[in-house]
Amino acid sequence: MGITEKRARHKEAFRREILDSARMIFIKRGYDGFSMRKLAEKIDYSPTTIYLYFKNKDDLLFAICEEFFETFLTELNRIRSVSRDPLRTLRQAVLYLINFGLLNPDQYKLIFFTKSVYGTREELVEQETMARNTYFVFMEIVQECIAAGKLRKLEADVIADTFAIASHGLVAKSIFCANSAKGKNEVVALTLVDALLRGLRK
Amino acid sequence: MGITEKRARHKEAFRREILDSARMIFIKRGYDGFSMRKLAEKIDYSPTTIYLYFKNKDDLLFAICEEFFETFLTELNRIRSVSRDPLRTLRQAVLYLINFGLLNPDQYKLIFFTKSVYGTREELVEQETMARNTYFVFMEIVQECIAAGKLRKLEADVIADTFAIASHGLVAKSIFCANSAKGKNEVVALTLVDALLRGLRK
DNA sequence: TGTTATTCTTAACGCTGTTAAGTTACCAGA
DNA sequence: TCTGGTAACTTAACAGCGTTAAGAATAACA
Numbered sequence: 001m002g003i004t005e006k007r008a009r010h011k012e013a014f015r016r017e018i019l020d021s022a023r024m025i026f027i028k029r030g031y032d033g034f035s036m037r038k039l040a041e042k043i044d045y046s047p048t049t050i051y052l053y054f055k056n057k058d059d060l061l062f063a064i065c066e067e068f069f070e071t072f073l074t075e076l077n078r079i080r081s082v083s084r085d086p087l088r089t090l091r092q093a094v095l096y097l098i099n100f101g102l103l104n105p106d107q108y109k110l111i112f113f114t115k116s117v118y119g120t121r122e123e124l125v126e127q128e129t130m131a132r133n134t135y136f137v138f139m140e141i142v143q144e145c146i147a148a149g150k151l152r153k154l155e156a157d158v159i160a161d162t163f164a165i166a167s168h169g170l171v172a173k174s175i176f177c178a179n180s181a182k183g184k185n186e187v188v189a190l191t192l193v194d195a196l197l198r199g200l201r202k
Numbered sequence: 203m204g205i206t207e208k209r210a211r212h213k214e215a216f217r218r219e220i221l222d223s224a225r226m227i228f229i230k231r232g233y234d235g236f237s238m239r240k241l242a243e244k245i246d247y248s249p250t251t252i253y254l255y256f257k258n259k260d261d262l263l264f265a266i267c268e269e270f271f272e273t274f275l276t277e278l279n280r281i282r283s284v285s286r287d288p289l290r291t292l293r294q295a296v297l298y299l300i301n302f303g304l305l306n307p308d309q310y311k312l313i314f315f316t317k318s319v320y321g322t323r324e325e326l327v328e329q330e331t332m333a334r335n336t337y338f339v340f341m342e343i344v345q346e347c348i349a350a351g352k353l354r355k356l357e358a359d360v361i362a363d364t365f366a367i368a369s370h371g372l373v374a375k376s377i378f379c380a381n382s383a384k385g386k387n388e389v390v391a392l393t394l395v396d397a398l399l400r401g402l403r404k
Numbered sequence: 405t406g407t408t409a410t411t412c413t414t415a416a417c418g419c420t421g422t423t424a425a426g427t428t429a430c431c432a433g434a
Numbered sequence: 435t436c437t438g439g440t441a442a443c444t445t446a447a448c449a450g451c452g453t454t455a456a457g458a459a460t461a462a463c464a
Contacts, residue, residue, distance in 0.1 A: 209410085251412055
């Protein structure tokens with residue numbers, strides 16, 4: 001192993017360390033509560049060192065989002081490979097996302113309710129991100145439901161949006177609204193998803 | 203009219219002016235983009251003067267939220283007085299909220315996705331705010347639907363939450379997700395609400 | 405006119421993201 | 435082993451932020 005290679009490895013590992021520390025602070029203190037100086041202190045380097053590994057604060061957030069979508073995409077493919085019933089696949093996919101949000105509200109908020117890290121739709125399509133890939137796979141699942149005659153023949157993106165909305169709304173409510181029914185989030189989740197499936201079934 | 207009364211009136215008017223200017227900046231630039239210094243410049247006073255009329259930045263946001271819930275509550279009562287069919291009332295109420303969100307995404311974001319200005323559930327119930335009153339009226343509408351045998355006999359707060367979630371999710375998606383189907387928000391809104399009503403109907 | 409309360413401003417503290425410039429550490433070639 | 439260059443990192447600074455303490459100006463009343 002050459003020395004330049006060793007250096008590259010160390011650099012990669014250091015980038016990882018920065019990213020992991022950043023995620024912890026982001027999740028714990030929120031977007032505003034996060035600061036480059038706090039991150040610097042945590043990793044025991046000066047604030048400016050971070051800029052050698054990430055373009056800026058939002059670039060750190062982008063990297064964190066991409067990592068989430070990577071695991072989400074993996075999970076989608078797993079669910080898909082296990083179940084052959086597309087409607088069941090769809091239900092499990094949505095419930096997975098909701099469950100993640102309810103278990104990790106701060107991270108969900110960070111990823112979905114903080115900044116439009118992926119820009120406009122055109123930029124997203126061009127950019128070859130994990131977020132884009134995940135959205136495409138999700139659309140495929142919905143289209144399989146329609147093709148199998150399990151869902152009403154609405155446009156696939158409308159239905160896909162509808163389910164994404166369910167998750168977003170549910171988690172948003174549990175995060176932001178103090179007057180939401182505490183401890184009933186799981187009940188509401190099932191009520192919501194199954195009501196939607198019932199309402200959209202052929 | 204005494205002079206002290208005149209002063210009180212002027213003070214009230216000035217407070218209004220500050221609040222209106224604050225809302226403009228908040229909506230235009232978001233929570234982070236808003237600053238006390240920018241507000242001060244807009245109203246042509248020093249930053250510290252604002253603190254004589256509002257406790258701090260979040261107190262300004264609270265006042266803006268309360269004003270929204272006041273108009274929303276008025277609208278809820280209007281819809282209710284016009285229509286006798288509770289299910290139709292519920293549908294219109296939800297669509298009003300969604301429509302407001304789609305037309306005023308920045309303000310919706312500010313009110314629902316920025317900070318938990320109303321604290322915990324206990325604090326909300328104690329505090330006698332417009333937000334609390336609005337939530338109670340919304341719950342009443344749902345309960346009327348159940349009492350009239352139009353909805354499945356789930357717990358009222360679960361159903362109320364489900365519809366609030368629909369609105370939150372839809373608007374959240376249109377705000378934050380670049381990959382949402384642009385220009386189709388109205389279609390998605392109707393699909394979502396009617397699917398829910400269909401799914402929750404008795 | 406003198407006293408007092410109200411209203412507003414100046415100055416400051418300790419934060420923030422980010423950049424420019426300078427310093428140290430290390431590796432390659434002679 | 436010495437030297438040149440580069441990669442890694444730091445110091446210092448700019449302009450902005452929310453908020454507070456203390457002082458100045460204004461207006462109301464005696």
